[in-house]
Amino acid sequence: MSFRRILLFGCLLALTAFAAALVYAWHSPLAPIDPPSAASFSDDEVRRGAALALIGDCRTCHTAPDARTFAGGLAMPTPFGTIYSTNITPDPETGIGRWSLAAFTRAMREGVDREGRHLYPAFPYDHFSLTTDGDVKALYAFLMTRDAVVAHAPANDLPFPINIRLVLAGWKLLFFHPAPFVTEPSRDAQWNRGRYLVEGLAHCGACHTPRNLMGAEIGSRAFAGGEAEGWTAFPLGSHSPARIPWTEAALGHYLRAGWGADHGAALGPMRPVVENLAEAPADDVVAMAHYLASLGHPVEKPLALAPTPAEAAGLRPQSAGWQAASAAPAAGLPPGQTIFDAACRSCHAAGRPLPLGGVDLAVSSSLSAPSPQNLLNILLQGVPASDGEAGPIMPNFGGALDDAALSALVGYLRQDLAGHPPWPGLADAIAAARRAGASSSHARAVR
Amino acid sequence: MTTLILNGEERQVTSEPDTPLLYVLRDELELNGAKFGCGLGQCGACTVLVDGEPVFSCVTPVLLMNGRDIRTVEGLGTVAAPGPLQAAFIEEQAAQCGYCIAGMLLRAQALLVRVPDPQDDDILAALEPQLCRCGTHMRIIRAVKRAARTLSRAAEAVR
Structure with missing residues (x-):
């Protein structure tokens, strides 16, 4: 075989592979429908869909702050760039009003929209694909009976090549293997x-x-x-x-x-x-x-917590209000403990359990976590009140604690109070948490 | 003994180290601009700036303040010579009872340093931790924008 022939053969092979990839990646659009009337769904199905939508957190991602529910537009930061959630109200032009049940099912099961475009897995179709036909239908009934809202999602901010949706076909080939839910007969x-x-x-x-x-x-x-x-x-x-x-x-x-x-x-x-x-x-x-x-739990680790004496100053239940007065800090304590006694103890060690008192930091998951990320977020940004929901609150201490004080406090909490080995890379984690806190000017619960 | 840089001036305070900064300001240093509201760091009436960052002084033990730069509403200007933000709040009549205003002013000050030309969204987000029960919110927003204009004109004049 001459060199030319080998080259030609190679080109043909590559072209065939490319065509095969295109055929694999290609999904045809499904025919648009006229938005179905609300009367075409049964109340019972809509109610069931509403419950399933809560479990699926649909409104959490598909609602932007201070905007209409399900109208999309929420910026979702990913390691690859920012993806904006889409409008899933039944608006025919900007929402899913022209989606048939088949189109909705394909999106949930295969991550492909009505027009045939691959969806980014920020939409967790790798989980949603388990959803039964009946449940998909109920979700469809629920969403199609919401108020139609005209709202265009901002364009995603993704770099080349992942801004090309066909690339997702390769991702799916590697990582997305949907299978229907199979009941485990040995379990109830x-x-x-x-x-x-x-x-x-x-x-x-x-x-x-x-x-x-x-x-x-x-x-x-x-x-x-x-x-x-x-x-x-x-x-x-x-x-x-x-x-x-x-x-x-x-x-x-x-x-x-x-x-x-x-x-x-x-x-x-x-x-x-x-x-x-x-x-x-x-x-x-x-x-x-x-x-x-x-799913089980790890082998229990011995829990050696210093008991707080019931008579300790500041722990008396008759102390009025939500906070209790603390004892004056003793001289010569490590700086972290001095800060804890003066700034944290009145809520976190005042003998009042959740939800009215502070979290018991000796057992808190934020203290036993593999990284100090959550503890730092809470200390720096506090826990702002949720809009219209009863929930925990904590003032932020980002301005009051400089890096030395923060590091001393975190060290005391992690090692002395909770009894874990120190977190490695604490200084870097503090710097990263401060940067993240500065970019989200005021963290609030988004729903 | 704790050393503070208070409104640009070095001050020694003798309060116990676990005393909230708010009590030190009001009781020992007799600066009554910062107010006691909830005592839980939830209403913002006690807000002061520490190294330029807004801080709830009612939940901040003074032991954390050694050598730190603290700014209270008294540091923004005087009755005779109000600072740009204070002047704007007066011109817009942004105070009704006035209890929240010292905190509003300081958080607005921190915002204007960070964002010289704030839009409504910036102001709303920045002032969210500050509560006002009288309902002068719209005037407060106007006052912050007015102060921003004054400051940018002043900056241009210098240039």
Whole structure:
């Protein structure tokens, strides 16, 4: 064979591969429909869809701050750039009003929109693909009966080549292998329901499972902990760093109330999740807790906490108000403890348990976490009040604590109060948390 | 003994180190601009600037303030010579009872240093931690913008 022929053959092969890739990547548009009337859906189906939408956190991502629910436009920072959520109200031009049930199902199952474009996996179709036909139909009924809102999502801010949606076909080939939910016959109905929701609509792994360099969840390390929007999503199950192991009852309470006395309060991106679950059907949340508890917990570590004497100054229950007066700090204490005694103790060690008192920092998940990220976020930005929701609050101390004071306080909390080895790289983590705090001028709960 | 740089002047204070900065300012240094509101760092009436950052002085022990640069409303100007923000608040009549205004002024001051030409959204976001029960919010927003204009004109005049 001459050189020319080899070259020609090579070119033909490459062209065939490229064509095959295109054929694989190509999805045809589905025919637009006239927006269905609200009367064409049954009330019962719409109600069921509303409950499922809460578990799926649809409104959390598909609503921009101070804007109409489900109208999209929320900026979602990813390691690759910023993606804006889309309008999922039934507006025919800017929303999903012209989407048939088939188009909606394809988006949920395959991550392809009505026009045939691949969707970015910021839309967690890698979880939503588990959703049954009946549940997809109920969600469709719920969304198609919302108020239509005219709202264009801003264009995504992504670099080349990932701004080309066809590239996502390659991502899907590598990382997206949808399969329908299979009931585990050896387990009861509650466990299967919990698993279906946790692995599917609730998409817990989207934050709590680490991702690889291509942004795909690492299946072999499910629930080993991840990161979302500058917050650590704590490891769950057998990876959990919790000082007091999570029980089914503790999980169920936390997921609905947003706090647990033995672990702390849901903050950062977890806050809207618990606000959604508070409104979701209780049975479903109990099933999720049941399944999550079945993931187990690590071998119990001995918990050696110094008991606080009930008669200690400042701990008397008759101290009026929410705060209790603290004893004057003793001379010669380490600086971190002096700061804790003067600034933190009145709420966090005043003998009042959650939700009226502060989190018990000796058992708080933020202190036993693999990184100081969440503790620093809370200290620097505080916990602002949620709009229209009962929730935890804490003033921020970012301006009051300089880096030396912050580092001393964090060291005292982590090592002396909670009894863990020091966090490596604390100085870098402080600098990063200060930078992140400065860019989000005032963190508020977004729902 | 704690050393503060208070409105540009070095001051020694003898209050116990765990005393809230607010009490030190009001009781020991007799600067009554910063107010006690909730005592929980939730209403903003006690806001002062520490190294340029807004801080709730009611929950800040003075032991954290050694050598730090503290600015209170008294440091923004005087009755005879109000600073640009104070003048703007007077011109817009942005105070009703006035209890929240010292905190509003200082958080607005921090905003104007960071964002010289703030839009409504910037002002709303920056002043969110400050509560006002009288309801002069619209006037406060106008006053902050007026101060921004005064300051930018002054900056241009210098240039």
